[in-house]
Amino acid sequence: MSTLLNIDAVSIQLSGDLIVDRLGLSLEPGDIGCLLGPSGCGKTTLLRAIAGFIPVSQGNIQLHGKTVSSERTQWPTEQRQVGMMFQDFSLFPHLTVGDNIRFGINRLPKKQQEERISELLVRIGLNGYQNRYPHELSGGQQQRVALARALAPKPKLMLLDEPFSSLDAELREVLAHDVRRLLKEEGITALLVTHDQQEAFAMADKAGVMYSGQLLQWETPYALYHQPTHQLVADFIGRGILLNGEIKDQKLHCAFGIIEHQQLHGKPDMSVNFLVRPDDILINNDSSMKASVVGCGFRGSHYLYTLELTDTSHVLAVGPSHQPLKTGEQIGIDIDFDHLVVFDSSLCELPD
Amino acid sequence: MNRGTLLLFAVAVLIGLPLIVVALSLLNPQWDILYHLWQTVIPEYIGHSLILLFAVGFGVTLLGVSTAWCISQYDFPGWRWLSWALLLPLAMPAYITAYTYTGLLDYAGPVQGLVRDIFSVNIGEYWFPQIRSLSGAIFVLCIVLYPYVYLITRAAFMQQSTTAFESAKTLGAGSLRSFWKVALPLARPAIATGVTLALMETLADYGTMEYFGVTVFTTGIFRTWYGIGDAQGALQLSALLLMFVIILIMVERYSRRRARFYQQRSATRPPQRRPLSGWRAAVASLICWLPVVLGFAIPAAQLLWWSIQKSDIWQQSAFWILTFNTLWLGLLAALITVALALWLAYGRRRHPTRPLRAAISLAGMGYAIPGIVIAVGLLSPLAWIDNQLITISEWLFDFNPGLLFSGTVMALLFAYSVRFLSVSLQTVNSGLEQITPQMDDSARTLGASGKRILWRIHLPLLRSPLLAALILVLVDVMKELPATLVLRPFDFNTLAVRAFEMASDERLADAGPPALMIVVVGLIPVIMLSRALRSNSLKTGE
Numbered sequence: 001m002s003t004l005l006n007i008d009a010v011s012i013q014l015s016g017d018l019i020v021d022r023l024g025l026s027l028e029p030g031d032i033g034c035l036l037g038p039s040g041c042g043k044t045t046l047l048r049a050i051a052g053f054i055p056v057s058q059g060n061i062q063l064h065g066k067t068v069s070s071e072r073t074q075w076p077t078e079q080r081q082v083g084m085m086f087q088d089f090s091l092f093p094h095l096t097v098g099d100n101i102r103f104g105i106n107r108l109p110k111k112q113q114e115e116r117i118s119e120l121l122v123r124i125g126l127n128g129y130q131n132r133y134p135h136e137l138s139g140g141q142q143q144r145v146a147l148a149r150a151l152a153p154k155p156k157l158m159l160l161d162e163p164f165s166s167l168d169a170e171l172r173e174v175l176a177h178d179v180r181r182l183l184k185e186e187g188i189t190a191l192l193v194t195h196d197q198q199e200a201f202a203m204a205d206k207a208g209v210m211y212s213g214q215l216l217q218w219e220t221p222y223a224l225y226h227q228p229t230h231q232l233v234a235d236f237i238g239r240g241i242l243l244n245g246e247i248k249d250q251k252l253h254c255a256f257g258i259i260e261h262q263q264l265h266g267k268p269d270m271s272v273n274f275l276v277r278p279d280d281i282l283i284n285n286d287s288s289m290k291a292s293v294v295g296c297g298f299r300g301s302h303y304l305y306t307l308e309l310t311d312t313s314h315v316l317a318v319g320p321s322h323q324p325l326k327t328g329e330q331i332g333i334d335i336d337f338d339h340l341v342v343f344d345s346s347l348c349e350l351p352d
Numbered sequence: 353m354n355r356g357t358l359l360l361f362a363v364a365v366l367i368g369l370p371l372i373v374v375a376l377s378l379l380n381p382q383w384d385i386l387y388h389l390w391q392t393v394i395p396e397y398i399g400h401s402l403i404l405l406f407a408v409g410f411g412v413t414l415l416g417v418s419t420a421w422c423i424s425q426y427d428f429p430g431w432r433w434l435s436w437a438l439l440l441p442l443a444m445p446a447y448i449t450a451y452t453y454t455g456l457l458d459y460a461g462p463v464q465g466l467v468r469d470i471f472s473v474n475i476g477e478y479w480f481p482q483i484r485s486l487s488g489a490i491f492v493l494c495i496v497l498y499p500y501v502y503l504i505t506r507a508a509f510m511q512q513s514t515t516a517f518e519s520a521k522t523l524g525a526g527s528l529r530s531f532w533k534v535a536l537p538l539a540r541p542a543i544a545t546g547v548t549l550a551l552m553e554t555l556a557d558y559g560t561m562e563y564f565g566v567t568v569f570t571t572g573i574f575r576t577w578y579g580i581g582d583a584q585g586a587l588q589l590s591a592l593l594l595m596f597v598i599i600l601i602m603v604e605r606y607s608r609r610r611a612r613f614y615q616q617r618s619a620t621r622p623p624q625r626r627p628l629s630g631w632r633a634a635v636a637s638l639i640c641w642l643p644v645v646l647g648f649a650i651p652a653a654q655l656l657w658w659s660i661q662k663s664d665i666w667q668q669s670a671f672w673i674l675t676f677n678t679l680w681l682g683l684l685a686a687l688i689t690v691a692l693a694l695w696l697a698y699g700r701r702r703h704p705t706r707p708l709r710a711a712i713s714l715a716g717m718g719y720a721i722p723g724i725v726i727a728v729g730l731l732s733p734l735a736w737i738d739n740q741l742i743t744i745s746e747w748l749f750d751f752n753p754g755l756l757f758s759g760t761v762m763a764l765l766f767a768y769s770v771r772f773l774s775v776s777l778q779t780v781n782s783g784l785e786q787i788t789p790q791m792d793d794s795a796r797t798l799g800a801s802g803k804r805i806l807w808r809i810h811l812p813l814l815r816s817p818l819l820a821a822l823i824l825v826l827v828d829v830m831k832e833l834p835a836t837l838v839l840r841p842f843d844f845n846t847l848a849v850r851a852f853e854m855a856s857d858e859r860l861a862d863a864g865p866p867a868l869m870i871v872v873v874g875l876i877p878v879i880m881l882s883r884a885l886r887s888n889s890l891k892t893g894e
Contacts, residue, residue, distance in 0.1 A: 051797055077796040084797040090790040094812045103808070104798030153798060 002065055004029045004189045005050070005157055010059035010069075012042070012049050019045045021213035022059065027157075027189050027206070032180060034192045034204035035215075036236065042213040043193045047159050050191065051084050052077035064156060083155030083188075087162040089146040091134040097121070097145050098130035104153040120148040123182060140171045147179060151186055158183060158190040164199055176202040197237055201225075209233045226339040234275045234341060239304075241315050242273040244345065252342070255309045256289065261340040275341040278304065281317040283325075287332035291315075293325050307333065357708060360699040363692065364711035367770055370729025371594075371717055377584075378591040385585050393572055394592070400568050401596060404490060405551055411494030412550045415643050416501025417543060421531070422640055423502075424509035427625040428633040434640040435506075436882035439499050441647030443874035445831045446496045447559025448851065448867040449647070452654035453492060454563070455860045457483040484564045492564075493554050495647035500553075501546035503881075508542035509535065541608045548604035555596055556722035558834035559852055569593035570724045570834060577838070583732060590725040597720055655871060658864025665865045675869055678846040681761070682829035685768035686776075686822045692769060693776035693821065694814075697784055716774040723835035726770050730839065734758045734766075763839045771835065772828050776821035783817030820880060827874050 005027040012020040019042045027033045035043040048054050050061055052068065052075055060070035063082070068075040083104075091100050101117045108116070121127050124144040134142055143163065150158060163179065164172040180203045183190050192203055200207045201221045208218040209232065216230045228234040234242065245254035247267050252259040252274065294314065295306035303319045317333065319325060365372075422428070423435045441449075457463050459475055467478065482488065558570040569589055577586040628636055665671050696712050718726065734757040745753050757763050787810060795805045833848045840849065847866040854863035 048793075051793070053793060053796075077793075078799045078801065080797075082797055084794065086790040086794060088788065088790055090788060090794040092791060092795075092809055092813075093786070094809075103795065103800070149794075149798070155797075159797075 002029075003027070003062075004031075004064055005033075005191065006062040007046075007050070008059050008062070010046070010049065010056050010061060012045055012054065013057045014045065014054070019213055020049070020056075023210075023213070023215045024059075025208060025215055025218050027191060029189055030184070030187050031205045032183060032190045032192065032203055034194065034200040034207040034221075035210050036194060036197055036200050036207060037210035038236070039195060041210040043210045044161055046210075047084075047161055047191065047193050050157070051082050051159055052080050081153070081156045082159060083150035083153065083157070084159040085146050085150050085161065085163050087165055089134075089142045089166075091142055091146055091149070093134055096131050096133055097126065097137070100134070100145060101149045101152050103149065116152055120152060123185070124148050124178075139167050140175060143167060143175060144178070147182065151182065151188065154186070155188065158188050160190060160192040162194055163192065165194070165196070172196070172199065173202060179203065209236050211236075226341075228275065228341055231273065231343045234343070238277060239316055240275050240277040242343075243276055243313055243315070244271065245274050245342070246271050247342070252340070255311045255313050256335050259335070259337065259340070261337055263340045264342070267342070271345050272342040273345045274343070276315045278316040278318045280335060280337050281307070281315060282334040282336055283317060283319050283331055284334045285332045287334045289333050289335070290330055291333050293327050293329045293331060296325060296327060298324075307331075357699065357703050357705070360696065360703075361708055361711050364696060364708070364715040367692070367773055368711070368714035368717065369733060370726045370767075370770055371714065371721060372729075373733055374587065374590045374594050374725055374729040377587045378595070382584050382588055385582075385588055389585060389588065393567070394589075396567055397569050397572050397589075397592075400486060400566055401555065403486065404493070404554055404566075404568065407487075407490040408493045408497065408554045409547050409551055411490065412498040412501045413543060413547055415494060415498035416546055416550075417505055417536075417539075419498070419640050419643060420502050420506035420509055421535075422636045424506050425626060426628045426636050428628040428636045430637060431640070434637075434644065436885065437644045437648075438502050438640060439878050439882055440644060440875075441496050442499045442881075443871050443878045444496055444648060444651055445559065445833070445848070445870065445874070446492055446553070446557055447563060447833060447855075448655070448863075448871065449496050449651045450489070450492045450560040450563050451851070451855045451860055451863055451867065452651035453483050453488070454855075455654055455658070456650070457481070486564075486566050489560050489564045489566050492560055493550075493557065495643055497550035497553055498643055498647070500549040501543060504542045504546040504549075505539055508539040544604055544607035548600055551600055552597060552720055555593065555600070556724075556834075558722075558724055558837075559848075563852075563855055569596070570722060573724050573728060574834065574838070577728065577731075586728050587732070590728045593722060594725055597722070601720060652871065655864050655868045658861040659868045662861050662864055665862065671865060674845055674847060674850055674866065677844075678830055678848075679826070679873075681764065681846060682826040683822075685765055685772065685829045686825035688765060689769050689773050689776045689825050690780070690818060690821045692773060693780045694818070696773075697777060697780045701784060712777075716777050718770045718772065719774040721771065723767070723771055723832055724838065726767050727835040727838035730763060730767055730770070731758060734763055759839070759841050761841060761844070764836065764841075767835045767839050768825075768829050768832070771832070772825045775824050775828060779817050779821035779824065780814070783814045787813055820877075823880065824877050827877050830870050830873055 003026045005025075007023060007025050009022045009024055010020060011018060011022055021042075023042075023046065025033070035046065037043050045054065049056050049069060055074050056069045056071070058071060060067050060073075062068065063080060067073055068080055092103065095103065098117050098121075101120055102113055105113055105116055117130065118127070121130060124147065126141060126144060126148075129137070129141070129145075134145070137145065147163075160179075164175055167175065176199050192200070194200055204221055206218060207221045207224050209216045209224070209230075211232050217224060217228065217233050219227075224233060225238050228237060231242065234240060243254055245252050246269075247253075247264060248269050250260075250264045250267060252261065252264060252272070254274065291307040291309050293305055294308045297304045298321075300321065302321050303324055305317045305319055305325060307315050307317050309315065325331060419434075419438055423431055423438070455461055457480075464480055467480065468474065471478065483491075556570065558574065560566075561568050561571050562574070569592065573586045573589045573593070576582050576589060659666070696715065700708060700712055735755075738755045738758050741756055742752055742754075745751055757766075791809060792805055795809055800808070830846065831848060832846075833852055836846055836849055837852070840846070845853075847870050851863040851866040851870070854860070854866070
């Protein structure tokens with residue numbers, strides 16, 4: 001099957017400001033994509049352009065092979081068969097749950113409408129809530145109704161704008177899985193926008209980090225975490241600290257000593273920043289490499305420690321929830337880089 | 353700007369026309385007229401206005417803040433009932449309250465009669481306070497206008513009390529110190545807003561001042577226009593009154609400039625009411641009962657009594673024609689202003705450009721402008737337009753159509769639109785705010801056309817705000833006195849004008865039935881308001 005959503009070198013200007021800058025990405029049918037990024041990076045603007053609320057100033061957006069947005073074409077939202085879920089859910093407060101879901105399928109025969117509504121209500125676990133009003137529902141329930149409403153007309157593409165940000169953390173994770181399951185069951189392609197990477201990891205087949213209008217990387221969440229191609233991606237995704245080092249003869253000289261790694265093969269000599277994730281550091285008191293504990297935070301299932309290395313640089317490490325280490329304690333550590341991610345430190349930090 | 357926006361802009365400016373006319377007369381001062389007025393009346397007007405502003409400001413603050421505090425903080429017998437009964441005086445136009453107290457306290461009234469019976473004295477042999485005086489006017493305005501302060505301050509107290517007040521107490525401050533040092537300063541912007549509203553009404557008042565013989569700007573403008581026929585003088589006096597209003601607005605803006613720092617997110621936890629008993633409960637009850645009795649119960653009882661005395665009036669068709677006329681006029685004005693407000697509000701929602709926003713704020717200023725100023729600001733442009741039309745018509749058709757605008761219902765409707773547009777604009781805007789842009793967007797992603805969005809989403813959601821706006825304007829038009837007096841067509845009356853005429857002719861009892869009618873209709877928005885407040889406090893879990 002062909003690509004369902006294809007965004008090609010799209011730029012978007014809003015009142016003179018360049019909000020999205022020559023951005024490209026594509027989604028295969030049934031895939032769930034996720035745009036991560038700090039607020040103001042342009043991710044919501046891109047979503048609104050795909051929905052057809054704002055025009056693009058350059059490039060084009062194709063939905064199932066048809067150009068819906070370009071410099072010259074601008075299909076109206078109603079004709080794009082795009083569903084959208086908003087941060088505030090935007091349920092119609094004067095309509096019941098059933099009528100909210102019905103809103104987009106009012107042209108179907110009455111019987112089919114009813115069937116679709118009850119089918120969706122069962123799917124979202126709100127069977128019997130048909131005649132309730134939105135204000136009688138909890139936040140999580142409203143969110144699921146909003147999803148059902150957007151799913152009802154079977155859109156080709158579903159856009160979700162920070163769909164879980166108004167819910168509390170626990171509910172978020174449950175709902176993220178529910179939403180993923182529903183989208184997969186209905187076979188709907190989706191593009192999600194969020195600043196919460198846990199959400200992205202839970203939902204997405206493909207994810208990317210946007211920064212001031214540019215898409216820095218578009219990959220599987222795994223690759224995004226373990227093989228960031230950009231310092232900002234490394235910084236934004238997951239916990240981790242960038243340490244300074246020097247590559248000499250394809251070996252990394254740093255606070256940990258001299259490291260050999262297959263990913264250093266073929267690299268020229270240069271000074272670099274390299275990424276140290278908590279999972280790269282193993283606490284092992286038999287090890288000759290020493291560090292002292294300078295901070296510790298209880299995370300429930302584990303402890304997150306801040307360790308000071310002999311050259312006074314700090315790294316993060318994870319330890320078991322039971323025998324906690326004390327601040328000031330000297331411990332031994334092993335390092336185990338599954339992926340060694342290095343960035344040329346002479347390169348500018350920000351994209352142009 | 354496209355053509356639609358341009359039209360929108362033009363209408364918004366047209367609504368601001370009377371304001372512009374009056375303000376422009378400030379730029380073009382007639383020194384000889386001003387000098388003459390300064391020599392004769394202006395110092396007195398300014399003096400009386402200042403006394404009124406300070407005394408009424410003090411009075412409404414005292415009544416409004418003390419009742420708001422008791423109702424928001426304490427649990428004492430009847431507080432639930434009192435919390436909305438305290439709003440009842442809003443249904444009473446000040447001039448009607450003035451008539452009732454005159455009826456009660458004048459020489460021939462029952463109170464002085466009782467005094468004479470008890471002490472066996474005759475008229476002139478004892479001292480009794482004169483109600484038809486400056487202090488009488490202050491008394492009447494205080495008991496009629498305090499609900500503005502009560503309403504806004506109560507909301508402020510209820511929002512803040514949990515966090516700030518309780519932290520003050522955990523820091524060791526007693527109740528009294530917490531009130532003075534925390535609760536009151538936090539509520540200050542709200543109090544200032546309420547007091548400003550009350551003082552605007554004070555400056556705009558014509559009926560009470562005229563009846564009590566207090567010389568202020570409103571009565572002066574009226575006399576200069578009708579008594580002396582001096583249009584320029586009336587315009588210059590209007591401009592001076594307008595300056596007072598503008599200073600008031602500026603003071604209010606100034607005191608609110610940091611208000612957003614005070615506005616906490618509401619609905620954290622409903623305030624814990626402290627139960628009162630014994631003499632404390634009695635004091636709290638007294639504080640809250642007093643304004644209700646003085647501001648509503650006594651005047652309403654007097655009106656009822658007059659209406660029973662003059663029961664024949666209720667059977668006269670003339671009275672019902674008058675009532676019907678008033679309602680019809682009010683409804684027409686309400687429909688016009690609400691339609692205008694809807695149009696302007698949608699225009700601003702769609703094209704929130706700076707000039708359009710400015711023009712709409714200008715159009716929304718009307719409520720701050722005294723009715724008499726609007727009337728004076730309208731008369732000269734309307735007369736000018738009429739004269740031009742007559743000239744053109746005589747030149748073209750050799751026919752004199754007479755005055756088309758001045759002295760017709762058209763002029764009245766125009767003035768009402770100017771004065772009450774902001775009322776409906778605010779109500780419509782608050783309704784539109786409920787309909788977030790995301791809702792429109794959602795509907796569009798669900799395939800709905802603009803028409804379907806309007807019919808299925810906007811109109812159902814706007815229905816109750818639109819209805820509320822209609823009722824508010826209708827009631828305001830019914831109560832409106834000075835603009836109606838100046839602009840009404842010859843021999844055209846409203847209930848308010850009728851009550852005013854009867855009272856001016858010293859036929860107070862005859863003023864009873866039309867006044868009662870106004871108050872009864874005026875109770876509708878008060879009831880709506882108290883219901884809205886109750887459902888609000890239910891939402892915050894009270």
